[in-house]
Amino acid sequence: MEIGTRASEEAINPSVSVSKKRNKTFFTKLKSQKVLLAMSLPFLIWLFIFKYIPLWGWSIAFQDFKPARSIMDQEWIGMEHFKFLFTDENFWRVLRNTIGMSSINLVLGFVTAIGLALLINEIRHLRFKKSIQTISYMPHFISWVVAASIVSYSLSLENGIINIVLVNLGIVDEPILWLGKEKWFWVINGLAEVWKNVGWNTIIYLAAITMIDPEQYEAADIDGASRLQRIRHITLPSLKPTIIILIIMNLGYVLESGFEAQYLLGNPMNLSYSENLDIYVLKYGMAMGNFSIATAAGIFKTVVSFIFLFSANHIAKKFDQPRLF
């Protein structure tokens, strides 16, 4: 937007730009590229409105925001809402749930995706390999609404396949209302997440595996290495840079434990373990109409995510590992 005002300034008073030789070439260049400018400008304006203006909305967290009052008449109250947050028992509970679930998702997600990629890579039969991939991508494409519906049906008392299998194997004596057991929620949520995304997450690892020099495997064959030895000494070490980059990227999401799964699988019986930060924001903001506290919680989330992302990146830099920026 700054560029627009500078351009009009130049039009009004050309002498301003005489000393700024660099600017002049900039504008003559821009003038010759007006089609490119016209193609990107509408979307730059869109970007400004929909992505940058809401940042200014962060100020709500420092005000006693009343929707009925105009923007200028809002009362500034400093850090009051943050003080409330940090003394609110519920806030610490949802924070515990958020970190608990995102840690489980992170560890489970990495281990299962890498494991599955390694197993798929060892399949020599191409048609079988491709079928496995296609089928394992499927749950990624369905919505969380559909996934949650399927998960809650599979866990239900009467017809849920999980209870049927567990009872028939004699692991449990009678069907369990799994979604009513609050302590199990983190595990259920983690497994649902794995079911939905494990196949999809293998794509990036399988792509990295195809970059490995086949000569390494041939050399291993000559040395008489077994399949497991090949995996341990060639495939896994080659995936290290990819894994590190993905871990750094994901650490930035430590307070993003997801929203849809928890919201859709949550019920009054598991609430104390299923509610996370996003649901807290939604409840305070939309259900109770307290925009300020909801925004404060949102800011807390963004700031912590940033700190995590930068620290992880910094640590990777220190140990001379691949990093994000």
Place this chain on the structure above:
Amino acid sequence: MLKKPLFKATRHHSGVGDYLFDIFNYSFLTFLCVVMLYPFLNQLAVSLNEASDSLKGGIYLWPREFTWANYKHVFGEASIVNSFFISVLRTIIGTLTSVLGTAMVAYTISRKEFVLKKFVTIAFVLTMYFNGGLIPNYLLIRELNLLDSFWVYIIPGIIGVFNLIVIRSFIEGIPDSLFESAKIDGAGDFTIFLKIVLPLSLPVLATVSLFVAVYQWNSWFDVFLYNSSSANLSTLQYELMKILQNSNASMSGKTAADAFANANASANMVSPTSIRATMTIVASLPIIMVYPFLQKYFVKGLTLGGVKG
């Protein structure tokens, strides 16, 4: 299916350990496929089974008393038919506008000579790392008068930064000579975009179209947040979500609501369980039929964005 690949795989690598590994690997991955597919096939069977019969349990992969009644019932509800059309409409319009817009911006930031290349790229990429959050976004939508309107499904998400980077990386791979010879022939940037870039980028555009279409078809949160008071703008996923929330709520009150619904089931020939299964299939089948055909493209697109992002 198992024997042939086993033979092939062990031809090069002998040894009992490798053989056992293969047996384990093939069985485990087959089991995994069952885990991935079963819940879905089970819902399909329930949706095609007579409603009161389903309540007796024991429906696994095949309907016991086959019927179309559940589908007839679902598509007999005006609100669900309407939500189906809204879902289709937002998927088509949303995908077309988003793919065209994103490709256009991607083209401009793929041009080395474009003086704003860096500025535009950074302005977009920065938004991957922060956002205003739920409430400021909601207030913005309210200020823009987009509440209770169809366009709230289209405009706020018109450009996805990840998709932008994927398309840009692809366009950067198109040989420069093509652009130069077009310029010598007097073609402007917009003509080059329409006549050269778009046709050559079809594989990546197919990928991004899939991503956007899936996002549009699967969305329910924007309906819930912005349009929940406009029943005529509801989508299929949101309708299913409401059914799911009802059954979640009734779970804690245990069977009171269920018993009532089930008592009604025999009279009405439908039950919440059957309706939910039917809606689940209707809401997911379109995507499940499409994505396998685009597999080659999205795998490539994902790695392209991942490597160069």
